[in-house]
Amino acid sequence: MKVSLKIKILIFALSIILLLGSATGYFFLRRISNLIEEQIVYRLNVLSSNISLNAEDPIILEDDTYMAQLVKDIMSNRGFVYAKILDTDYKILASNELNEWGSVDSSIIFIDKSVIKKNKDVIELLKPVYLGDEKIIGFVRIASSTNEIVEAQKSAFVIIAFVTGIFFLIGIILSIVFSSLLTKQLNFLMIGLNKVSKGDLNVQVKRISNDELGVLTETFNTMVTNIREKELIKIAFTRYVSKQVAEKVFENPDTFLNKLKGERKEVSILFADIVGFTSMSEKLLPEEVVKILNTYLSSMVSAVFKHNGTLDKFIGDCVMAVFGAPIVLENSSLSAVNCAIEIQREVSALNLERKSMGLSDINIGIGINTGIAVVGNIGSKERLDYTVIGDNVNLASRLQSTANALKVPIIVSLEVIKKIEGKIDYRQLESVQLKGISSPVKIFSIILR
Structure with a gap:
């Protein structure tokens, strides 16, 4: 029987709501997390706006020293994980990691306004740098750790642990069961993606589900096959013309x-x-x-x-x-x-x-x-x-x-x-x-x- 990923997520969400709905501590934790998250986002916006305004001339003049100082100023703030200045080809012009200078950040897409991305460990902001008010000449990418949220949650958890402990225990057990069902196929896909990123175009990911993730796996396998065929054509073509x-x-x-x-x-x-x-x-x-x-x-x-x-x-x-x-x-x-x-x-x-x-x-x-x-x-x-x-x-x-x-x-x-x-x-x-x-x-x- 085909069970969609949407149904799986719904079942998981209903289970969590059923178990934690009566726990006022959950809302307390969420409120604290949201407040701290808003502070982090506000700080990201302020600092990214500042670096965006100051990075205009250095990007045009290719002033590595000034851009490096801008990155250093960002990293001097508490909780920041990384800061980067990129050109419109996503080439990293300045970064807190020296080994990234000059490389291409292929993980981003073109934007014309600020974009916030959040995950478990960091909150990231990607902001374009404008020449005047119209032309985009680069991007600023900065991220702050979510450790502040985690620490606040830990403190609040001590207070309400007795009340919500049993519910969290049951929720964890159910989460493990459902997350295993959800992530098994994703893990296979991640392994396949990792192999492709290293140049292995012969990889084929095993399909173990009939839901959307299974369809995604088949699409991935088809994509890799097409890329492999294109590379073979390119290799064959270079037998008749120069690589350039x-x-x-x-x-x-x-x-x-x-x-x-x-x-x-x-x-x-x-x-x-x-x-x-x-x-x-x-x-x-x-x-x-x-x-x-x-x-x-x-x-x-x-x-x-x-x-x-x-x-x-x-x-x-x-x-x-x-x-x-x-x-x-x-x-x-x-x-x-x-x-x-x-x-x-x-x-x-x-x-x-x-x-x-x-x-x-x-x-x-x-x-x-x-x-x-x-x-x-x-x-x-x-x-x-x-x-x-x-x-x-x-x-x-x-x-x-x-x-x-x-x-x-x-x-x-x-x-x-x-x-x-x-x-x-x-x-x-x-x-x-x-x-x-x-x-x-x-x-x-x-x-x-």
Whole structure:
């Protein structure tokens, strides 16, 4: 039989009322507690208003010393547990605990007015700091211990203990029974939350009740599963783009998901191929071929990611990279050319190592073109690849083949030169006739320094 949490709480409350209703001491204790609590809240409001007014300039000027003094002044008052000053990103600018400085307090949510929170041990007040009367520039978070309430209750309890002792004893027994029923599932959830906070996304909390807490447990398990799947997607995505690009995509996933459906946009396409690798690999052991490929391809991919490019695919010993999608770059041509220059520098460094071992150099031919291409997820229902297609992609591939044939490190098209004019040194080569293009194509060589 499904028993709701609301019914459980009602039964518990009725039991307490039935047992303690005739005890005038209960009301006496509550009255004392309320009076002291009101005093604590009043003190919190006064002190938080004072620190809020005085924290305006220090927050703007990032005056850590002054903010530290404000926190110290708060903590000099009797009964205060902690005091913090935070910015609008919930970064702790000052705290009575030095190890909290600079960390983010993720336990709060945005507010535009004072908020009081109460629990067994502390009464907390969170108050916004305004610049003038409108803009919120930070928050003040202070808390006072409830020890005063506890001590007052203890004193009053001595007076009425004989009268109310029996009732409290019965109430405690009933409270233990009901609290056990209520908190067992919550304890499981707390253990699960603790594991998630430590990065364990494989946790699943056992459901032991059919009430609202049971539903909450199922919701928690579903949430963790969704987070785990999202993290797996993010990890997979970082195989194709740099971590920085991946973070930008996941900051606004809806925008980029729409782009993944397909669009025409200007991008720069880079092809980088190991010259003569096919004939070289025929003379090497398979393990040596894989080792060389991994070394040089890893170097090329690192350069692509460093310059905010997207790894489109590996084509044997060739790398295809795109600049300007999915993240729009200020100058995708310049990013692609700088990437190509860095690849050649890395290759030169690797060749020095090979030369020291008595091995021959390995050369890379790179072709770059800029133009309009179709960008998006292309493939079948079973497998999709984020890629670019179009004549401008084909031209980049042809330029890379030309670079190999002419033994030129980097060859780019006229469209690339238009974008990097005055920023990168180059020289024009003799126009070439490329496959699939009716008229000769102007080509340019990037000068390496």
